[in-house]
Amino acid sequence: MKKEKLLEISKKFNIEGNPINVKLIESGHINKTYLVEYDTGKKYILQYVNTKVFSNIRELMNNIEKVTEFIKKKGNSTSLNFIKTKGKNPEYIYDNNWRMQDFIENTKTYISTESMQILEEAGKAVGDFQKELDGFDASTLYEIIEKFHYTPNRVKQLMEAINSKENNEKRKERFEKAKPYIEFLTDKKRTSRADIITSKLENGTIPLRVTHNDTKLSNILFCKDTNKYKCLIDLDTIMPGSIVYDFGEGIRTGVTTAPEDEQDLSKIYVDMERFEAFTKGFLSIMKNTITKEELDLLPIGAWMMTYENTTRFMADYLNGDTYYAVNKDIPDHNLVRVKAQVEIIKQMEENEEKMKGMIKQYGL
Ligand code: GN1
Ligand code: MG
DSSP, X not given: OOHHHHHHHXXXXXXXXXXXXXXXXOOOSSSEEEEEEETTSOEEEEEEOOTTTOXXXXXXXXXXXXXXXXXXHTTOSOSOOEEOBSSSSOOSOBTTTEEEEEOOTTEEOOSSOSOHHHHHHHHHHHHHHHXXXXXXXXXXXXXXXXXXXXXXXXXXXXXHHHTOSOOOHHHHHHHHHHHHHHHHHHOHHHHTTTTHHHHHHHTTSSOXXXXXXXXXXXXXXXXXXXXXXXXXXXXXXXXXEOHHHHHHHHHHHHSSSSOTTOSOGGGOOOOHHHHHHHHHHHHHHHTTTSOHHHHHHHHHHHHHHHHHHHHHHHHHHHTTSOSSOOOTTSTTHHHHHHHHHHHHHHHHHHTHHHHHHHHHHHHO
């Protein structure tokens, strides 16, 4: 979108001064994010929210407002702050899609990291989010995306994509390329595990908590100078869920130094030292809050989030890339993501016992 248009949109929000510059931030597969500079020297984050994915944007902003207010009241200064529009009826959303938030100065994010110290901090960030929201009534939140981490439903959606009646050349070609990975993902030994977490939530073995649900490494903000964590960002999918999801998603993206869509599979190495670093950080904060049953599920949570994301990338590939943003310079981008994630799943399966052992060590 043109700079002039973006500056015009920025002016709709109640901010002192005038917007003078705007640039696209390449991040996230769903929303479009921009950094806007004002003549006051302050910076803000402008986002175009994808309402095909988030059709209930007002409920979504309500969820975020409730959660961030709760965190602020606890005295934590580094929480996200959204800005309302100007005029008689100020709102968090302008023209159905746009929203604005403060940019938190002197911070950075990582798509992947080599550093064990940063990983440990990432674990703390995820643990701390749970700690901050301890006592928040999860039932007051709106379910923004139905069955978001209900993995059996993700498997069902993959089956629907596989069995789709649509039969054009592009689909046939994609299906052929995807075949070995489809077989891998639909192997009974994997599909039969899809309900391990959800069944325990349903029968009350583990508690329903407020969860972030998208705790990939790139959604954690770190201090530029010290690399200490600041807070989690991208609060769109905050919903009732399980803490096991948030732990698992952190591990999925942190356990290897390779990015989610690494094309050179030899660079993907699921490193138990990295698992240990994240776990250590996470449990240093959650140790006295997490239940024994949740603790036992952490290793499977790491596997589950990787498996679930892979079924979603695969379904989107077969459906013709209708959900996730894809980079046109990377042919078959969603399949590239699948291949990288399948590699992680394989290595996680090999390391399951080691992961369990480590959790025991830090959870005692
Ligand atoms: C999407 O919001 P973003 O682009 O960070 C997705 C997550 C996936 C992730 C995979 C609403 O996250 O669930 O885990 O991509 N968000 C939604 O990178 O579907
Ligand atoms: Mg997100």
